[in-house]
Amino acid sequence: MTRADRAGNAVRYRIVECGRPLERDEAPVPQASGSDVIVRVLAASICHTDLHLHDGFFDLGRGRKVAMSERGVTLPHTPGHETAGEVVALGPEATGMAVGQRVLVYPWIGCDHCALCAAGEGHLCASPRFLGVFRDGGFATHLRVPHSRYLFPLERDVDAAQAAPLACSGVTTYSALTKARRHAGDGPVAIIGAGGLGLMSLALAAMLGMPPPVAIEPDAARRRAAIEAGAVKAFSNDASGVEAAHAALPGGAAAVIDFVGTPETVALGVDLLRKGGKLIVVGMFGGELVLPVPTLVLRALSLEGSYVGSLAEMRALMQLVATKGFPPVPLTRVALGDVNAALADMRAGRVIGRAVLQPDNSTEPGMIE
Ligand SMILES: [Zn+2]
Ligand SMILES: [Zn+2]
Incomplete structure (x- = not known):
């Protein structure tokens, strides 16, 4: 070498x-x-x-x-x-x-x-x-x-x-968590994706003294890593996982941070929010956002992109x-x-x-x- x-x-x-x-x-x-x-x-x-x-x-x-x-x-x-x-x-x-x-x-x-x-x-x-x-x-x-x-x-x-x-990944997740906290206060937060960004966000959420987020992640090894990094619970993104996530977020999440950024994860994020909740999208895996307009209005949802x-x-x-x-x-x-x-x-x-x-x-x- x-x-x-x-x-x-x-x-x-x-x-x-x-x-x-x-x-x-x-x-x-x-x-x-x-x-x-x-x-x-x-x-x-x-x-x-x-x-x-x-x-x-x-x-x-x-x-x-x-x-x-x-x-x-x-x-x-x-x-x-x-x-x-x-x-x-x-x-x-x-x-x-x-x-x-x-x-x-x-x-x-x-x-x-x-x-x-x-x-x-x-x-x-x-x-x-x-x-x-x-x-x-x-x-x-x-x-x-x-x-x-x-x-x-x-x-x-x-x-x-x-x-x-x-x-x-540090400053990106710090910025997204700051946005989530500004909106949600101490309300429940969920994160989607436990890759590098998701795991960093869980560690920083703990350092910031935020309530431990719920994590959604398809991969079992990453779900274990999410729990180790500080998630209160980690669920798969299949039907039973999503059902369990809803049960773990009674009334819905005050903020969801999507670290993946596909049409499916954005739809899941919207689904997990309570009325007045905010979806913060960080990941840009790709694809197009489809959101029924009445859903946005009737549930008074906010959508925010967060870049670095x-x-x-x-x-x-x-x-x-x-x-x-x-x-x-x-x-x-x-x-x-x-x-x-x-x-x-x-x-x-x-x-x-x-x-x-x-x-x-x-x-x-x-x-x-
Ligand atoms: Zn980067
Ligand atoms: Zn400039």
Whole structure:
């Protein structure tokens, strides 16, 4: 295995053609200019969005697709938006960081010029510079970050693999839970899907002191993981499971968070809500939302899409972690060079929790040689 970085080169794995294996590419370590900070990657976890990027499209239902290229994603592209590492170089205008500092990278970076960015909503910016989506990401040995304000310091002894998922699955579920709590107060909450996001949400719900949610998940092993992560009960999505879920939510759920995002899960979420309840959709597996209009009105339901989380929510999550520790999400550690096998495992639903790439230049505990 090449210790490329020690020779002054960086290794990255890029999508060159949609659906084809990512290709290894070696290039000089990126130079830091302006306010740039160069981070040596210690851990980059894989998210379902990486699978969509790899496919090259989102499924809109009824045979319609939106191509990533229409959204401004250009190939070749290095995915990876859940990255933790160590600062190795600073641009001449970079402040507030030192070489050697361990950091978590917030990837949801906007244009920095529009009204949404000015309001702290850069994750909703119309001209995004998201790392790992519109800019090169963390499936690499090195990552360029445009400003130190997107870096969150980590203690030296923190396991980077444990921290990395906070940048997407952590802040995404934190944001969705915040929305659920704002609507539901201490009312009952259900979650649909106990994959990486669902398990993270259960761990964070406990850390936030929320009542333990009910989980709906077709896979028995994931249902067990959901209970371990803090679900009060976990049910299958078949008829008897749904019936049992209704029984466990007398009167219905005040909020449901759908971490899957298919027509079936959205319909299930609506079905589980009480009057005045809110469905928060986070997953975007794909398809089309069909909702009878009288159902929406007569039951006074709310529907909210929730996309990643703001820089302020990332900061709040890091403060929560500083006092309560990292959410105990199961991790599968994978060498960076095995990225294609890891993506295939994710696609086949064989990963419980989060798969985390650790570059072969890693000095992490448990690193894979
Ligand atoms: Zn993600
Ligand atoms: Zn903007």
